[in-house]
Amino acid sequence: MTWLRGYAVLYLLFLYAPIILLPIFAFNDSTIIAFPLSGFTTQWFSEIPNTPALVKSVQTSVIIALTTAVLSTTLGICAARAGAKYTFPLKAPILGFIMLPLVLPEIIVAVSMLVVLLALGLPLGSWTVVLGHTLICTPFCIAILNSAFANLDPSLEEAAIDLGETRASTFRLITLPLVMPGIIAAMLISFTISLDEFIIAFFLTGTEPTLPVYLWGQLRFPQKIPVVMALGTILVVLSIILLILAEMARRRGLHRTGTQDSGGFL
């Protein structure tokens, strides 16, 4: 057991050491990223709002992430509902096929989308990034929403119809509230994925870089690196909060429908 404990510590260190370095250097009073630390400062954080290009890229990223979250969750709801409720020819292959972007290398997705968009003569911009992000986020949404819809007892909807409700009001009164935690979780996850996605954004963004693309560009200027680290710290904290919220929403959903936990992201 002792060697197992040691292994676990090493494992966690390997996973998280780089991320722990991020906040350490974000508060370090020096432009050189090296030990020993020279002093404590919040200067890098206060410099963030004074960098217009940075603020702009944050805005672009948030807009893209929000749009992606709404789009991919909507598509996910449709797919998960169809998969849980109906049987149709070639159901398994079709459902498998729409999950494919989950395992497809992002670079392949990015390059092929770029080729197609250029061939079609369409201009690159925020909306092309949204398109690419929706493509890779939808499978995640489907995976989350599948469990929400599959846990839904079909007789609940039948009971509502039996008690006089229409299909539409049944969806609103019964289905939606019961899968709502799944919907929230799907939106949070796709928002997070879109926000820090780099490869697709790098290829498909036009003249308005997203935050990760902007940060990558700043790495060439050593004096900017502490600001990047400060921003990275904020992003890491934000991501963790969002993921925790997503997981909480998912667990609440399980509790509501009274079903057993069968996995999840955390």
Place this chain on the structure above:
Amino acid sequence: MTAIVSLKDVQKYYGTYHALRGVTLDIAQGEFFSLLGPSGCGKTTLLRTIAGFEDISEGTLILSGQNMADVPANKRPTNMVFQSYAIFPHLSVGENVAFGLRKRSDLNTKEKAALVQDALEMVGLVGFEKRAAHALSGGQRQRVALARALILKPKVLLLDEPLSALDKKMRDQMQNELRQLQRHVGITFILVTHDQEEALIMSDRIAVMFDGEIAQLADPQTLYRRPISRRVADFIGVMNFLPANASGNKIDIPGLGAATLTPEQCPGGTPSGPCTIGIRPETMSILFGTEPAPARETNGTVHELAYYGDMTYYDIALPGVEKPVTLSMKNLVGRRVLERGESTRISWDDRALVAFAD
């Protein structure tokens, strides 16, 4: 009889699978009617077609005088108690029970609340309206489902195996309560069950279904005493089957001798030639000592026995019969339990025999 539910030659296909094969059925106002059969016999499909969750492929369904062909489930005068109870988990008990009243714009909030109170009182759940749905026991969920369905005063209440999720004690209690509730409200109940005992206890009439068809439709006593076929007899309770040979109205039964059967004892038609004779275990008895036989008697030996406390089941080997016959004896005070291998006399009454054509 005024039929509240009337089915004529109802057919249901799922692709090429023929789930209902021409069901014709009339159910009277105020009747407690059961659809009984093994899983896959079409009983649940039939219930769901009445509720409107499944379309009828062919045939007609009339509910309280109205053809249901174009009436969707939410407009039908039926309500259903689901096997899983389908209690809405995000709503409280009171909200669940009041759910069906949402569309009743003719009632104000006060009237609706009074109806909810009445419904909860009817099922013995007064004071539970604030309780969360997932904090209920199985029996309580069952009651909420009943109250929620009955608050709309449906013409017909449909119950899909409502007791199968309860334990034995709770089930016995709910059987009783359901029967009393049905008499109290006077609404037609249609119960789907695979439990023959449950059907016998609760129903006015029972339709036994096999393979999408009604095999027999009768009151519990007729169904038990005069099953129409060996398959029905085998499904309802325990019955001994003996090979026999019929000529005219005389039937020769190896092991029991010759017997004359009335037409009533041949509910599936008078057989001729090789046939099967059925007899229930409780209609036969063991004769102790020199006790005179109340009817006919023969000799046998105890092949096997099972002591149940209140009853003892004996398998008695009869000369000339391949399979031992099973009979049951109440364990009365002073009555001895026989031992394996012991010789005994057994007695039966020819009136208990039922003949089935092979």
